[in-house]
Every structure is written in structure tokens, then in C-alpha cells.
Amino acid sequence: MGYLRDGQWCDRWDYTRKDGSFDRWTTGFRNWITPDGSTGPGGDRGFAAEAGRYHLYVSYACPWAHRALIFRALKGLKDIVGVSVVHPEMLAEGWSFGTGFPGATGDRVAGQAHLRDVYLRVDPGMSGRVTVPVLWDTKEQTIVSNESAEIIRMFNSAFDGITGNTDDYAPEALRAQIETVNARIYDTVNNGVYKAGFATSQDAYDAAVGPLFDTFDWIEDRLSRQRYLVGARITEADWRLFTTLIRFDKVYECHFKCNRRRIVDYPQLWAYTRELYQWPGVAETVDFDHICRHYYYSHDMINPSRIIPVGPDLDLAAPHGRDALPVA
Known part of the structure; x- marks a missing residue:
């Protein structure tokens, strides 16, 4: 649960206030993909919707990244926007691209070792958290956005002219x-x-x-x-x-x-x-193996034994x- 400070990785927990409450840090990349590349609702500039140009870095474990995966599926973007899946264990080095867990793909864009390397490609002196999802522009080699709420709004409409999928989840x-x-x-x-x-x-x-x-x-x-x-x-x-x-x-x-x-x-x-x-x-x-492995194994401040409970059987197909x- 570390973060970057002036481009250097800091392996420490720093997400609770003095009163013991959780402090979620804000995201740092807030540009938009639009159909014609015009400036969107936020950020400094717009990025044009193009097939094969963008890549999504996610964790199956993370609910914020899961939003983006769902919209990628709902809007028919699986052949339009590529995806890389991090290893579910987020340990001292943060999110990694290790492939020693089923479903973890490695970095399919640049073959990097850690998600922080994606951020440092854009800003070698970056300070802030290294989070998923990350929407990457392979053409300009930069991060478009790491704000899930805005990424799903982009996926909702920006690529409609390419896919022909006009389903609107934010009318x-x-x-x-x-x-x-x-x-x-x-x-x-x-x-x-x-x-x-x-x-x-x-x-x-x-x-x-x-x-x-x-x-x-x-x-x-x-x-x-x-x-x-x-x-x-x-x-x-x-x-x-x-x-x-x-x-x-x-x-x-x-x-x-x-x-x-x-x-x-x-x-x-x-x-x-x-x-x-x-x-x-x-x-x-939905990948429960990634979800359970991440939470129970990564958060040793909550679960120091790192024992993963057997969990309930959920009949989601009923x-x-x-x-x-x-x-x-």
C-alpha cells in the first residue's frame, strides 16, 4: 500500500488520519477520450477515440477497476481497448505485473515489472498513489486517466461511432x-x-x-x-x-x-x-480467486496471518x- 514521492517508491501505510479514519487520496490524471479528440469535461486536453489506440491496466480484485472492465464488456470494447491485469497480491512493491497467478497477464504494452513504472513513464518525478484502473494511450505514450468514474463515462459514449453500440448508461x-x-x-x-x-x-x-x-x-x-x-x-x-x-x-x-x-x-x-x-x-x-487473494493476503495490517478464509458458496446463477x- 505504498506510494511515489518525487519519483521514489515509499513502502508505507499512509492512508489514515490522526483520528483513525480512512483517507482516500484523489486521482491525478483526469483527461478525456472524446469522439473527435476535443477537450472533454475535465483535464487539459482531449484524446480522439480510435480502435486499438488505448489500453486499460486493471486488477480483477479492485472494485474501481472492475467498473471499467464491466463497461468495456457492456459497450463492446473488448476488441477496441486492450487490457493488462496485475497480480492480485499488492505487497511491498505495490501492484506488480507478475504472472505467477492464473489470470495475471503481465504488462502487455511495455513488459514492465510494476504498475508504478507506467506512472513514471509519464512523470519520472511523480508524487502520489499508484492505482488502477489506468487508461493508457499507446500512440502518445501517456496516461489519459486513472479516475474510474470518468473512464466509464468515456467508455459509455466515446467509441459509439466505432462500435455501433449506442447503449447509454448515463442518459x-x-x-x-x-x-x-x-x-x-x-x-x-x-x-x-x-x-x-x-x-x-x-x-x-x-x-x-x-x-x-x-x-x-x-x-x-x-x-x-x-x-x-x-x-x-x-x-x-x-x-x-x-x-x-x-x-x-x-x-x-x-x-x-x-x-x-x-x-x-x-x-x-x-x-x-x-x-x-x-x-x-x-x-x-468477476474473478473471486483474485478478489479473495488480494484482500486477505495483501492487507497484513488487518489479516497478519494472511490466511484466506474458505468463504461462503454463492449461487449467483440461481x-x-x-x-x-x-x-x-
Whole structure:
């Protein structure tokens, strides 16, 4: 869980505040791919959508990187945007491109040893965290973005003219609702499990775990009345939630001490999780071997023995029964 400081790797934990609460650092590369290369909503410049030009660095374990993998699948980009998968163990040297674990591909672009080397190619004196996902431009040899929320927005529309896939998971008419739902779920669920799991004081843990389950209750009620988070149409908000739900009973419930209830204890949430898992192309983006190995083995400050629990058997292929609810 190290970071770069003036281009040098620092192997230390530096993600909790003095009060014991988790402090998530912000991302540093925020440019956009657009259909014509014009400047997008953020960053200094735009990058033009082209087949074969961009490459995605991910971890199967990371829920933020998982968002990008899902949108790559949903939007038919698997032949358009290449991918490299890091080793699930994030140890003293950070994310590595070791290939000694099934599914870890190595760096398919430059054959580098560690993910930090990708960042240092762009800025040899960089200071900051080395995170996934990373969207790399093979043409200009630079990082476009390492902000998952923005990468999925790019994948949602930038390549439509190339793929012909015009499915829209962030339609303008629903954008305000999506943003409102995203904000609550990010703070209390996506990041909430980390705030609980990495807390080093009882007060910090209590402040995180309460809102997490309050939001689960809120979502359970919402899903009892409508098919998806903002109504009858599946949107980006659903996929952003899914990457936490799919990890919850395997990892967060135990490892991050989020054990008031499991997802399988919520009838609507559990059925909804199965529905999204069964969505065409999504199951193949889920790798529980990488997920469990990463969390239980990498976080020795939480699990010093590095014993990986057997975990629950989840029947994600069982019928979800949500077809009775209306869809758009």
C-alpha cells in the first residue's frame, strides 16, 4: 500500500488520519477520450477515440477497476481497448505485473515489472498513489486517466461511432438522479466499506459502518418498488453499486468487519446482485480467486496471518426473479 514521492517508491501505510479514519487520496490524471479528440469535461486536453489506440491496466480484485472492465464488456470494447491485469497480491512493491497467478497477464504494452513504472513513464518525478484502473494511450505514450468514474463515462459514449453500440448508461434525462444516487452510494457503500475496514479507532469504525447499513436498508426498500436504482432502466449507478455488492459476502463482511448483515440476507439486494451478475458479459469480469487473494493476503495490517478464509458458496446463477418488475 505504498506510494511515489518525487519519483521514489515509499513502502508505507499512509492512508489514515490522526483520528483513525480512512483517507482516500484523489486521482491525478483526469483527461478525456472524446469522439473527435476535443477537450472533454475535465483535464487539459482531449484524446480522439480510435480502435486499438488505448489500453486499460486493471486488477480483477479492485472494485474501481472492475467498473471499467464491466463497461468495456457492456459497450463492446473488448476488441477496441486492450487490457493488462496485475497480480492480485499488492505487497511491498505495490501492484506488480507478475504472472505467477492464473489470470495475471503481465504488462502487455511495455513488459514492465510494476504498475508504478507506467506512472513514471509519464512523470519520472511523480508524487502520489499508484492505482488502477489506468487508461493508457499507446500512440502518445501517456496516461489519459486513472479516475474510474470518468473512464466509464468515456467508455459509455466515446467509441459509439466505432462500435455501433449506442447503449447509454448515463442518459441525460436521468443524469441528475444518477448523480444523486451515486453520491450517496459512493460515500457510504463503495468507499464506506473501506472506511470501516481500514479504521484504526472505534469511533471511526462506528461512523462508517452505521451509514453503510442505513444505505443498504434504503436500497433494499428502493429495489422492492422498482427494477433498478433510478427506475425501470439500468444505468451507471447500478454498475457502480454492483462491484461492491459482488465482493461483500466474500470479503467485506468478514475482512472489513461489515458483519451486521450479508447481502444474501436482503431479499431484493441479493436478487438484484444475481441479475446484474447474469447480465451478458458481466460474469467473466468477476474473478473471486483474485478478489479473495488480494484482500486477505495483501492487507497484513488487518489479516497478519494472511490466511484466506474458505468463504461462503454463492449461487449467483440461481434465478433472480426480478423479471416481474417493469423495465424500460
